Amino acid sequence: MHDAIDGARALRTVDYVQRYFRLPGNHGFDLAIDTVASLLRAAGYVREDSAPASARLVYRVESRPMANQAWTPLAASLTIGGRSTPVQQFSTNLNMIAINSGSTPEGGVTADVVDVGTGSDAEFAAATVTGRIVLSTGVARTVFPRAMKAGAIGVLNTQKLPAYNQQAKNTRAIQFTSVPRDSIRQGWLIFISTATHDSLRAALASATPTQPLRVKAEVRTLFETRPELTVVAEIRGRSRAAERFVYSAHVQEPGANDNASGVGALAEMARVAATLVRRGVSNPQRTVTFLWGDEIRSTDRFLKEDSVRRAGVKWGMSLDMVGENTELTGGSFLIEKMPDPSAVWVRGEDQHTEWGGKVLAEKDIRAHWFNDFVRQRCLDRARQTQWVVKANPFEGGSDHTPFLNAQIPAVLLWHFTDQYYHTDLDRIGMVSPKSLANVGACALSTGLLLADGSRSIVLAALEELTGVAERTIRAQAVLSADTLTRGGNAQTEAHILDTWRAYYIGAIDRIGEIAVGPVDLQAATERAKARVRAAK
Template sequence: MRCTTRLGCLIVVFIATVSADRAGAQQPAAFVPITRGVERELSGARARATTAFVGQYFRLPGNRGFDASIDTVARLLATAGFVEEARARPADRFTFRIESRPMRTPAWEPLAASVTLEGSTAPLQELRTNGNMLAINSWPTPPGGVSAEVVDAGDGSDAALDRIDVRGKIVFARSSPSRLYTSAVTRRGAAGVLVAQELPAYLRPEVNRTAIQFGSISLDTVARGWAIFLSRASQQTLRDALVRGRVRARVTVGARFDVRPERTLVAEIRGRTAPDQRMVYSAHVQEPGANDNATGVGLLAEMARVAARLVRAGTANPQRTMTFLWGDEIRSTRRFLAEDTARRDKVFWGMSLDMVGEATALTGGTFLIEKMPDPSAVWVRGDDQHTDWGGRPIPITQVRGHWLNDFVRQRCLVRAARTGWVVRANPFEGGSDHTPFLDAGIPAVLLWHFTDQYYHTDLDRIDKVSATTLANVGNCALTAGLLMVEGTPAVAEGVLRELQGAGERELATQLRMSRDTISVHGADRAHEQVVLEAWGDFYVEAIARIPDMVVGPSGISLTVRRAQDAMKRRTDFVVKALP
């Protein structure tokens, strides 16, 4: 870029200066003891071992796999020195409890399933190798299974079903499982349905031909039928057989319904001086995958162990409480906030761990920090793009300035500078345990991976989980959390210095994109000014929130005001730099 005026030269210098590498190994001195302590103690291998145990189960609230996962983490906590809350003494700082609540519907668990075409010696599909083939809420068949004719109902519409007699037969169709089951089994008396599952393109169904995503049908206590998902490979085999003539199949289903409670595990490291104020981690237990989300369960257990060890050693001394939640996705987190409004009002920050251990060379996923809403969720451009999971722009009125996005990203980038770990971010999309925090007005981020070609499929197994990735994510997440609850002015001052640098870099990046958008694409200057000013306002407000980190008087009010003034001047500068 060539400059021909004094202002133009200043712009070049500004962009070149603050657009240097977004992070490095440098960090404030106050952060170093905790960063090194976590790095020394946290074991990705240990987290992966817990992941392997949890990942062997098809986990739904109340079923035996879900409860075994909860119980295993509880035992790990006890081994790490956490005391069951009912037996804890007033002086015990590390406690846990298991909350139980009645469920409205029975807990469901798959036990066995197979589909065998008559005349074939091997099953077309079986649960042993396709763990997601049985739709949730399917009922077991009689001993020995059901043998019936298979009829192709096309798209499974009412018109297609009306053209054939399906009573007592097995219906094969492309349709949503619940709609097909209701139309074919409940209304027309079919024995059960085979669902031709169509996977989204990002799951690479042309390559992963045996993959099946888990799904469900509505609970039916009258017809008590079943639905089975067929992989692309199984669909082709069945269609080839139907072309040759009439097909009969034998279907066996083993499933278990139990009246059991839904359980949530809550562990806490009590804050020294402000125990009613807290930071909350959340990892959901349900879903059958290894990465989704046995990794979150296993890593959060390891983080709790390490946090307790560092607090005992005096490396960390949280002034606020650190809370760890394991339970049903979104529901457990939302309930933790909703059931006690006084508790909710003292939750300062949240962090969700979901799909945090990917062997990215196998899955194709990238580690991501899903940010709480910032201007990148309003104007999506540059590096921070929406994922294949899906997101849409939000109104600027939903954006509130906060330091959490940049603080967590910087903790990850410090780790990345040493290990070569790839760290990226995406604008807010929702859909995991960070959402209830944000709905309650609590700053929160999600740590995850996407796009994962095995997402929600039965190919998401332990071989796709990396101990190295778990160590990377765990170091970032726990270091951030321990620093956040430390509650000291020194930590807050360090966050302020980092945030000033992050704000300057972001303004430089946005200025570069705005100049290109105007010069190359003829965009409206007034619109680009709105974008730049929104980013400036975001960081001015974020700086104002930094004293929240300190328990007691912060002593940094003047420094904060000066930083805000500097950010306002920087914003004015970049706006004037627009062509």
């Protein structure tokens, strides 16, 4: 199954999906959903409502009414007065229209620009805003409603991006974000890049009271009443259909890596899994579920809407930003672990990313084997391909969190730090078919092995986990020894090692969860725990 994932095929799906700005219910989101459904049908999945009871490959498209209208950006441009070429346009800056913006009149609007700085009360009071276009470096969500209330036509806003976006280098980068929705004063806000900001500042510097800076802005968006769609595909388990391994990839967000890459990788995994089942190469005893929808919310609904279904979900995995060309983005492939001792004592190779994480309490630790099982599957792939595999302590923020909140073991597969994260420079050129193939292979291997749950898999997992535990405890002992040479507390360091040891002993006690049928593990687990207790 390692060689069956076709990264180039997955990349074609990513390329199509990343062309559209995707939010629940909008045109781009639904085109992605339609594409996934089409790929599933081509792979042999049958619509669930028309499939016979014996069908193993099924899918459904769930539809739910939305509380708010769907928002779709269509076009935008910004042109400095006296020039023929736009300084910024939607075709090259997909994130330039603030989410929830309305449209300009047909053909756009031309007006004077007034600079209100950060958009404070005093700065607004000192400026004549009515009938003009406001320029601001303030927080868009507060500047926008203030400008609309003051009678502005629209707003041009310069963002301050996080350090990892390298704004001084990536001068065309714009992050997507929203402004408050206002059905009464439906104005618009255009985010401007650093390059556009500099052009406007230069033009402002040469403006005079009699010849003020004027710009032409055109924004076209749609607000429509549309449903929110979710795709759920399943390979029904042969003997334990009520038990599930669930994959989730969110569709919304406009980037190529975030998260068209997850959509494309998961679609390719579903195709390969179907092929393996049809050919008799794989015969999962548990159900394997593939989920595409709105980040966190779709996964959360899957778990909460059906208590019986939720009871059968044994493991979860989120695929988010899985296709990165690391040479271009600067990111590393990471497995974000469910909370283990590394989330309490952050040290050694276990470091938080620049996205951000907090130190957890010891009570948050969950003794389990799943982190290491997933990592070993990725390392299996790495031994063949020289793929660099790393891990980070739990941080949250993607589709693994609903699983963990429901006390279901889950991890996130992703990349970070990415200099293009959440910006409109996250385009198809930043995606690697090799990364898609690597992540897809290890993710699918994990799910199919656990859905199989045979005795040989359980015993192999136990032996593997014991070896990982011994190596981890030895590595932690080296870190503790180094800390002590620098004045560390001996009692604290002993407690850290004891906690890691207890973590792995608890994980060994849970290894039997993999088994589909009865497997006598008592003697084997006692030997494994003895090895962990003896590790130094």
